[in-house]
Amino acid sequence: MFEYRLEASEGFARAGRLALPHGEVLTPAFMPVGTYGAVRGLHPAEVEASGAQIILGNTYHLHLRPGEETVRAMGGLNRFSSWPRPMLTDSGGFQVFSLAGLRTIEEGGVEFTSHIDGSVRTLTPESSMEIQRALGADVAMAFDHVVPGQASWALAEEGMERTLRWLDRCKARHAELDAGGWVLGAGENATSPQPPVPSPQTLWPIIQGGVHADLRMRSLEGTLARGPWTGIAIGGLSVGEPKPVMHRVLEGFAGALPDDRPRYLMGVGFPEDLIEGIARGVDLFDCVAATRNGRHGSAWTSVGRVNIRKATHRTADEPLDPACDCATCSRFSRGYLRHLFVAGEMLGLRLVSLHNVRFLIRIGERARTAILAGEFSSWSREWLRHYHPRGDA
Amino acid sequence: MFEYRLEASEGFARAGRLALPHGEVLTPAFMPVGTYGAVRGLHPAEVEASGAQIILGNTYHLHLRPGEETVRAMGGLNRFSSWPRPMLTDSGGFQVFSLAGLRTIEEGGVEFTSHIDGSVRTLTPESSMEIQRALGADVAMAFDHVVPGQASWALAEEGMERTLRWLDRCKARHAELDAGGWVLGAGENATSPQPPVPSPQTLWPIIQGGVHADLRMRSLEGTLARGPWTGIAIGGLSVGEPKPVMHRVLEGFAGALPDDRPRYLMGVGFPEDLIEGIARGVDLFDCVAATRNGRHGSAWTSVGRVNIRKATHRTADEPLDPACDCATCSRFSRGYLRHLFVAGEMLGLRLVSLHNVRFLIRIGERARTAILAGEFSSWSREWLRHYHPRGDA
Numbered sequence: 001m002f003e004y005r006l007e008a009s010e011g012f013a014r015a016g017r018l019a020l021p022h023g024e025v026l027t028p029a030f031m032p033v034g035t036y037g038a039v040r041g042l043h044p045a046e047v048e049a050s051g052a053q054i055i056l057g058n059t060y061h062l063h064l065r066p067g068e069e070t071v072r073a074m075g076g077l078n079r080f081s082s083w084p085r086p087m088l089t090d091s092g093g094f095q096v097f098s099l100a101g102l103r104t105i106e107e108g109g110v111e112f113t114s115h116i117d118g119s120v121r122t123l124t125p126e127s128s129m130e131i132q133r134a135l136g137a138d139v140a141m142a143f144d145h146v147v148p149g150q151a152s153w154a155l156a157e158e159g160m161e162r163t164l165r166w167l168d169r170c171k172a173r174h175a176e177l178d179a180g181g182w183v184l185g186a187g188e189n190a191t192s193p194q195p196p197v198p199s200p201q202t203l204w205p206i207i208q209g210g211v212h213a214d215l216r217m218r219s220l221e222g223t224l225a226r227g228p229w230t231g232i233a234i235g236g237l238s239v240g241e242p243k244p245v246m247h248r249v250l251e252g253f254a255g256a257l258p259d260d261r262p263r264y265l266m267g268v269g270f271p272e273d274l275i276e277g278i279a280r281g282v283d284l285f286d287c288v289a290a291t292r293n294g295r296h297g298s299a300w301t302s303v304g305r306v307n308i309r310k311a312t313h314r315t316a317d318e319p320l321d322p323a324c325d326c327a328t329c330s331r332f333s334r335g336y337l338r339h340l341f342v343a344g345e346m347l348g349l350r351l352v353s354l355h356n357v358r359f360l361i362r363i364g365e366r367a368r369t370a371i372l373a374g375e376f377s378s379w380s381r382e383w384l385r386h387y388h389p390r391g392d393a
Numbered sequence: 394m395f396e397y398r399l400e401a402s403e404g405f406a407r408a409g410r411l412a413l414p415h416g417e418v419l420t421p422a423f424m425p426v427g428t429y430g431a432v433r434g435l436h437p438a439e440v441e442a443s444g445a446q447i448i449l450g451n452t453y454h455l456h457l458r459p460g461e462e463t464v465r466a467m468g469g470l471n472r473f474s475s476w477p478r479p480m481l482t483d484s485g486g487f488q489v490f491s492l493a494g495l496r497t498i499e500e501g502g503v504e505f506t507s508h509i510d511g512s513v514r515t516l517t518p519e520s521s522m523e524i525q526r527a528l529g530a531d532v533a534m535a536f537d538h539v540v541p542g543q544a545s546w547a548l549a550e551e552g553m554e555r556t557l558r559w560l561d562r563c564k565a566r567h568a569e570l571d572a573g574g575w576v577l578g579a580g581e582n583a584t585s586p587q588p589p590v591p592s593p594q595t596l597w598p599i600i601q602g603g604v605h606a607d608l609r610m611r612s613l614e615g616t617l618a619r620g621p622w623t624g625i626a627i628g629g630l631s632v633g634e635p636k637p638v639m640h641r642v643l644e645g646f647a648g649a650l651p652d653d654r655p656r657y658l659m660g661v662g663f664p665e666d667l668i669e670g671i672a673r674g675v676d677l678f679d680c681v682a683a684t685r686n687g688r689h690g691s692a693w694t695s696v697g698r699v700n701i702r703k704a705t706h707r708t709a710d711e712p713l714d715p716a717c718d719c720a721t722c723s724r725f726s727r728g729y730l731r732h733l734f735v736a737g738e739m740l741g742l743r744l745v746s747l748h749n750v751r752f753l754i755r756i757g758e759r760a761r762t763a764i765l766a767g768e769f770s771s772w773s774r775e776w777l778r779h780y781h782p783r784g785d786a
């Protein structure tokens with residue numbers, strides 16, 4: 001369980017298999033984001049049919065609504081949301097650090113104001129582990145200190161060092177919870193013992209250090225020194241820094257990452273980011289852009305972005321992307337999709353979101369095929385040559 | 394084509410088969426409403442899987458967005474919206490008459506102000522036929538004059554007589570369009586000849602007369618005198634009058650309706666309305682309540698209405714309706730559905746809408762089975778005994 005097997009590599013690019021309690025994940029792979037236990041606007045059967053092997057749940061959002069106790073009472077996030085395949089939950093850290101002006105960071109943890117009801121709450125390394133254990137995903141993420149993309153060396157060092165200290169606390173609490181006999185650390189039911197969610201769960205650490213190569217390397221070394229992790233995440237990228245900077249950071253430690261563990265680049269990305277990330281040794285990605293852009297009528301296609309709301313699509317009979325095999329492209333015209341958006345009919349949001357999700361998943365599938373065939377370098381160069389990130393949007 | 398075959402009857406209740414260009418409709422049947430060429434929030438594959446045999450499109454809404462010329466250029470409403478089965482379009486009359494303060498009624502037609510862009514437009518018996526022909530549904534509806542549910546005898550007579558005069562004009566224009574060589578009567582492309590949508594289309598008249606039995610009978614006689622219609626609709630009910638009054642009106646002319654034509658009760662209804670309507674000889678129904686209520690979290694179940702937003706459902710593991718065979722009830726718990734609504738996740742709207750659509754369709758299916766078995770009277774009595782229209786909502 002939780003084993004990763006490297007099948008092939010080409011440069012830094014890798015193809016592998018990750019065994020998780022709810023199934024196997026063939027990498028590289030994009031993980032759609034299911035904020036509230038549902039990939040926005042999509043039915044789990046649609047997400048499954050799109051080829052998604054694993055989806056992500058947001059600890060911050062699920063803690064606020066419906067609350068982890070509700071999810072646990074309903075048998076955990078997989079059962080609650082009727083998603084049969086692997087899941088990963090983030091730690092909530094990224095969300096609470098994004099609540100600028102609404103949170104206070106201390107060594108103990110983060111005090112924040114709920115964006116739902118204004119209540120003051122606390123998230124700590126320990127409570128993040130407790131919440132994630134109650135949610136019961138296959139993979140829990142460490143509670144880290146995220147700094148902005150342009151953070152100074154000093155600020156990035158502070159966040160990175162705190163992330164290491166918090167990792168110790170996450171690891172200790174996660175091990176306690178795993179050993180059973182645990183009770184909740186926070187909330188109204190804190191003293192009522194409840195049975196733990198039965199499915200095994202692993203904990204992945206997060207590399208921080210901003211855009212500073214030396215800090216990233218120290219973060220990696222400090223992290224590896226703290227345990228035999230089953231996977232390693234890279235956080236604090238795609239948070240405002242220029243893309244070439246992100247690429248440089250990834251290249252900086254790609255050679256130092258252990259070969260036998262999956263690498264997860266958090267919060268990334270756009271289609272071209274997946275290609276660039278895979279080329280730099282990344283195995284897993286997640287990002288809300290697929291569904292967020294989809295809800296705004298912005299679709300990725302093999303030649304670039306398409307804004308389906310544009311009047312030029314009014315009587316366009318062709319699909320969003322003639323080269324796409326998704327359920328939307330195989331049935332609906334651009335003209336109909338544009339009409340749905342103009343009329344405010346929610347089927348439109350759903351169909352374009354579904355297309356975008358499939359678009360990213362297929363990049364993972366095709367990159368994998370290319371790596372296994374030793375053709376990733378030429379395939380990715382060709383892909384990037386045809387794709388125009390700006391498109392018509 | 395357009396033939397209706399009566400298979401069995403029990404009292405006024407009927408089971409039959411209606412042959413339409415896009416397929417056969419087994420009656421009694423509920424027609425989901427696809428306002429903008431999509432049943433709100435639902436994928437055509439979901440609507441088809443729910444057992445829908447025919448859906449309705451709104452001429453008023455489709456005329457404003459995307460416009461009938463766009464639909465025609467895209468090959469008609471079936472092809473445009475990727476709906477392979479029969480369709481019916483209303484005349485737009487009900488919508489423009491509902492625009493109180495925004496429309497002027499004259500013998501020629503109705504001048505109204507678009508709720509989209511404030512533009513002043515006109516709908517006439519002729520232009521309604523032209524728009525519906527461009528949309529290309531299997532069944533077009535006559536452009537009628539609808540009066541409020543509590544309209545006086547004099548007002549109801551005026552609307553009923555005008556509906557008959559307009560029926561002559563609808564019939565004439567529809568025949569011209571059917572004969573081919575027609576051009577558009579309105580809009581910027583009025584003079585550019587375009588090929589008619591190829592699929593055959595029939596025209597159904599609408600009985601008016603408010604709640605007044607004598608006017609309803611005159612309307613029916615006047616309508617039957619005007620042509621060998623392939624179906625007959627009953628309009629102007631469920632528009633504010635008490636339900637017993639609607640039942641009395643239906644009973645008043647149920648015996649006078651021709652046996653060999655389908656009867657369509659427009660804009661009805663709720664589950665109990667279908668049962669009561671079928672008992673009074675109705676074959677077809679349509680209503681937006683299934684999807685509108687669904688979007689507000691109000692679900693019909695075999696024991697009555699359930700408001701899924703209620704806190705009592707927070708950790709409820711059972712489906713909306715344990716007796717339901719819909720795709721929602723077979724996979725999702727009340728607790729999860731409540732969570733989706735509380736979190737504002739649009740999957741919730743969709744899942745409850747889908748349940749409600751299937752709920753009405755299944756009433757048609759079960760009523761049909763009961764009528765064919767000669768058990769409608771006992772089945773419907775039992776159904777109504779268990780169902781509480783108010784429920785917990």
